[in-house]
Amino acid sequence: MKSILKNLKVYKLWHGWIWISSLSDGKKVLIKWWALPGSTVDVTVVKRRKDYIEAHIVETKKYDEKMADGEIFCPHFFIPKWISEANAWTERIGCGWCKWQMMSYQTQLWIKQQLVEDAFKKLNKNLEEKWKRIQILPIIPSPLDKWYRNKIEFSFGVYKQQNPEFRKWIKEWKSEEEILKEWIHKYDIDANQCCGFHKQWEFAKIVNVDSCGLISQKMNQIYETIKTLCFNSWLPVFDQKTHQWFFRHLVIREWIHTEQLMVNLSISFGNLDAEQTKLWEQLMEDFKANEFLKKNVTTFVITYNEWLSDTVKNDQSETKVFWWDGYIHEQLNFVQSKKNKDEIIDSENEKSEPDVNNETKLTFRISPFSFFQTNTLWAEKLFWTAFNMLGNIEWNLLDLYCWAGSIWLSLLKQNNGKNKDSELIGIEIVEDAIRDANVNASINWLENQSFFVASPCEKVLNKFPELEEKIKNIGVVVVDPPREWLHPNVIEWIGKLKKEYKFKLLYISCNPVTMARDIEMLVNEQWFSAKEVQPVDMFPHTHHIENICVLE
Numbered sequence: 016m017k018s019i020l021k022n023l024k025v026y027k028l029w030h031g032w033i034w035i036s037s038l039s040d041g042k043k044v045l046i047k048w049w050a051l052p053g054s055t056v057d058v059t060v061v062k063r064r065k066d067y068i069e070a071h072i073v074e075t076k077k078y079d080e081k082m083a084d085g086e087i088f089c090p091h092f093f094i095p096k097w098i099s100e101a102n103a104w105t106e107r108i109g110c111g112w113c114k115w116q117m118m119s120y121q122t123q124l125w126i127k128q129q130l131v132e133d134a135f136k137k138l139n140k141n142l143e144e145k146w147k148r149i150q151i152l153p154i155i156p157s158p159l160d161k162w163y164r165n166k167i168e169f170s171f172g173v174y175k176q177q178n179p180e181f182r183k184w185i186k187e188w189k190s191e192e193e194i195l196k197e198w199i200h201k202y203d204i205d206a207n208q209c210c211g212f213h214k215q216w217e218f219a220k221i222v223n224v225d226s227c228g229l230i231s232q233k234m235n236q237i238y239e240t241i242k243t244l245c246f247n248s249w250l251p252v253f254d255q256k257t258h259q260w261f262f263r264h265l266v267i268r269e270w271i272h273t274e275q276l277m278v279n280l281s282i283s284f285g286n287l288d289a290e291q292t293k294l295w296e297q298l299m300e301d302f303k304a305n306e307f308l309k310k311n312v313t314t315f316v317i318t319y320n321e322w323l324s325d326t327v328k329n330d331q332s333e334t335k336v337f338w339w340d341g342y343i344h345e346q347l348n349f350v351q352s353k354k355n356k357d358e359i360i361d362s363e364n365e366k367s368e369p370d371v372n373n374e375t376k377l378t379f380r381i382s383p384f385s386f387f388q389t390n391t392l393w394a395e396k397l398f399w400t401a402f403n404m405l406g407n408i409e410w411n412l413l414d415l416y417c418w419a420g421s422i423w424l425s426l427l428k429q430n431n432g433k434n435k436d437s438e439l440i441g442i443e444i445v446e447d448a449i450r451d452a453n454v455n456a457s458i459n460w461l462e463n464q465s466f467f468v469a470s471p472c473e474k475v476l477n478k479f480p481e482l483e484e485k486i487k488n489i490g491v492v493v494v495d496p497p498r499e500w501l502h503p504n505v506i507e508w509i510g511k512l513k514k515e516y517k518f519k520l521l522y523i524s525c526n527p528v529t530m531a532r533d534i535e536m537l538v539n540e541q542w543f544s545a546k547e548v549q550p551v552d553m554f555p556h557t558h559h560i561e562n563i564c565v566l567e
Contacts, residue, residue: 025054043067053079085119089228110212113556134527150547158392160555171252171262172221248298270345275313314339349375386418398425410490415472417441420452441467473504493521500529520566
């Protein structure tokens, strides 16, 4: 039996979903799940280690009312049971992803600011003995704190597998495939199928949701329309435990400026019999005949995925265009101002218009599996802030994790007014993204200034030794790694490159803890110095936060 620790006081967020408390003897307790600074909680011990205890929240006894000052706007938000003078909530089924809705957005920003400052505290203490401390600038808020996501992924699943009668049939007949077929036709399809999000820490279970508060009304309507058509088709959903049946995922992407929208329906076709194949053909006709979908969906693709792992795409999946061309386009708009960076940040806090000098627009083609920043409006601010932190860009640009080219094509385009001779070299492991990057360079008239390679950046010189000749006169290197840290080979390569060229290093990261660790390695080797880190919030109501640092 797991032991329970009662009435612990939570005093700060460490990183991710980890909150910190302590016992009377000073031993730290690292707590997962929903907590807030100032909360009093009961926890169950998961692991006892030498220096700390890992635990999960059982019940929140009390929240600090100064922290729980927000309004919950999503019907699927839930937290463990808690009691206070103002509220008495009980735990209910929900998706569990937006953990911070009980806090106002200003309170969320305050906690994220503290999180970044704590992440760099150790590094700054070490730097005091040698160089100046790294200044943590005030966090820049997201233009939208709701409905900001331009991409969302829903999963189909079965949520009544534990029905006693169902288990009895399996035990007696020994044929789960036959049982599932009869179960689907004998009982109402809505009774055992759902679409929504994976239940946290129980990945085989799907929490059925009607809508999401982080996407637009149009995306929610598309979701509801397609989900209804799928469930009414009498085709079964994919079962995470048996790895059988049909509907797997529904991915929706919507662009703010162009209003284009993409649907990607992922299915497992191999289990269908002749009768069910006819049902699928009828469903495709229903998609085409639906007036709402025809009016609002720019392109519709179908991914045929027979793989066991719960991913939309893998090496054996195949994506086919259902209607239109399989791509959508978005614009990023950058307004240049005559004011300096500090004046602009102040004017944004005061919600006044900056003094406009000119505007730069870029168009991006996005394929079903290409990465693009999830918060479009904030991507514009993120790239523009990075450009201003860099200052004048001389020589060439090297992007080690270039995705579909969104960051560096934006910087290259903005810099062309100052230096039209700059060239871009982009490296990215995802081949689809590289194809989109080449197209994006072309449609923005930058193809003669851009060169892209599909490879892991830590292995790129081994796979493409000729690239070493291409990488010359480097003025800026950017790293925005998809993982939580820079690969040691990448850090070593950056150090070797620094011996040849005096370039600036732009580091963008969603994890301030690993970012601080990497910057410490780069500074300790005396390759770079860092003056400031700019936190930017792209993901309200979650613990995620982007950070920008320019090392020189």
